[in-house]
Amino acid sequence: MKYDYLIVGAGLFGAVFAHEAKKKGKKCLVIDKRPHLGGNVYCEEVEGINVHKYGAHIFHTNDKAIWDYVNSFVEFNRYTNSPVANYQGELYNLPFNMNTFYQLWKVKTPDEAKSVIAEQVREVGVKNPKNLEEQALSLVGKDIYEKLIKGYTEKQWGRKAAELPAFIIKRLPLRFTFDNNYFYDKYQGIPVGGYNKLINGLLDGIETRLEVDFFKDKTELVAMADQVVFTGKIDEFYDYRYGKLEYRSLDFKHETLDMENYQGNAVVNYTASDIPYTRILEHKHFEFGTQKKTVITKEYPTEWSGNKEPYYPINDERNSEIYSKYKTLSEKDNIIFGGRLAEYKYYDMHQVIASALAKCKKIFNRD
Numbered sequence: 001m002k003y004d005y006l007i008v009g010a011g012l013f014g015a016v017f018a019h020e021a022k023k024k025g026k027k028c029l030v031i032d033k034r035p036h037l038g039g040n041v042y043c044e045e046v047e048g049i050n051v052h053k054y055g056a057h058i059f060h061t062n063d064k065a066i067w068d069y070v071n072s073f074v075e076f077n078r079y080t081n082s083p084v085a086n087y088q089g090e091l092y093n094l095p096f097n098m099n100t101f102y103q104l105w106k107v108k109t110p111d112e113a114k115s116v117i118a119e120q121v122r123e124v125g126v127k128n129p130k131n132l133e134e135q136a137l138s139l140v141g142k143d144i145y146e147k148l149i150k151g152y153t154e155k156q157w158g159r160k161a162a163e164l165p166a167f168i169i170k171r172l173p174l175r176f177t178f179d180n181n182y183f184y185d186k187y188q189g190i191p192v193g194g195y196n197k198l199i200n201g202l203l204d205g206i207e208t209r210l211e212v213d214f215f216k217d218k219t220e221l222v223a224m225a226d227q228v229v230f231t232g233k234i235d236e237f238y239d240y241r242y243g244k245l246e247y248r249s250l251d252f253k254h255e256t257l258d259m260e261n262y263q264g265n266a267v268v269n270y271t272a273s274d275i276p277y278t279r280i281l282e283h284k285h286f287e288f289g290t291q292k293k294t295v296i297t298k299e300y301p302t303e304w305s306g307n308k309e310p311y312y313p314i315n316d317e318r319n320s321e322i323y324s325k326y327k328t329l330s331e332k333d334n335i336i337f338g339g340r341l342a343e344y345k346y347y348d349m350h351q352v353i354a355s356a357l358a359k360c361k362k363i364f365n366r367d
């Protein structure tokens with residue numbers, strides 16, 4: 001059977017592309033090497049709880065068109081991301097706001113908080129920050145840096161903050177209101193019933209095949225369609241001819257606990273360096289679950305190697321140079337590359353949806 005499109009990858013990019021192509025009367029086959037659809041937004045149901053298998057996924061956007069688009073497939077709940085930080089057993093609200101400043105210094109007004117921060121920044125006395133540590137200290141002073149930034153950042157990157165470049169932290173927003181809402185976006189929530197509902201809605205009526213690795217049967221698969229949409233790793237597509245693009249990875253340790261409520265919040269960050277994980281997720285709280293049991297996930301940042309999942313691209317000079325070579329090569333091919341792995345770019349969900357829709361508009365409007 002001949003398809004118009006062979007779509008490699010059933011993540012958000014692939015699923016949105018397939019949906020839009022189908023609307024234009026195109027015949028698509030979507031393949032994925034994993035045993036499930038959805039890519040990194042996939043949820044596994046355990047004890048009636050939707051477990052975010054590949055880390056916490058909170059949908060947020062300022063774009064009404066994208067919000068209406070996702071809501072046309074599934075209703076979203078009113079979940080608001082308001083993580084808590086645990087530093088050596090002390091709890092602090094995030095993002096840094098008046099609640100955090102009260103917890104740190106017992107200050108009760110914005111003016112009091114501003115003067116403590118200004119005093120600490122003065123004490124540090126860094127004028128031209130040469131690394132991430134100096135940059136953060138020059139922006140927020142010693143207490144916020146040492147209790148809430150240092151350990152977490154060092155675990156995330158696997159390197160000392162003093163060895164990391166300053167540009168990683170451009171600004172550190174300080175909020176002088178009692179507002180624990182992590183995001184600034186107008187729209188935010190979790191799909192009622194989990195992300196699989198969104199993916200199943202997008203892929204409704206489209207042929208999908210799981211546990212099919214494009215590279216194992218490339219010739220036969222390519223021959224099945226007029227065009228290929230590729231959302232896997234671009235360096236792998238070109239046989240790593242310019243070298244491997246690097247990533248940071250994560251290990252997720254999921255546990256089912258025989259209790260109703262483990263930590264009272266969906267996300268608790270562990271900001272001290274002596275605890276190896278960066279976060280504990282408690283999945284039921286994403287959907288206000290009332291199940292008898294609970295499922296938690298500890299998130300351990302790790303080095304990436306071939307057999308680990310590539311999660312965060314390392315967009316430093318070396319990798320950016322390599323990527324631009326692959327990009328130039330890809331522009332000569334009749335293949336559509338899209339999504340976080342093919343574009344070697346960190347995309348939030350609303351951004352990857354917007355990028356798939358923009359690509360579709362370009363392609364289908366010229367047909």
Ligand code: FDA
Nearest residue numbers: 009011012013033039040055057058214232339340348349
């Ligand atoms: P995605 O990786 O989802 O899909 C690509 C698919 O291609 C995969 O299913 C893969 O198996 C398949 N594939 C690759 N190679 C293949 C091959 N050779 N053959 C067959 N199939 C192949 N965003 C947000 O808005 N809010 C949030 O809270 C978070 N949280 C978050 C946490 C963590 C830990 C990460 C890493 C990311 C987030 N994100 C996020 C980002 C979000 O995960 C991201 O925007 C989308 O998953 C990107 O969708 P893609 O389709 O690009 O990739």
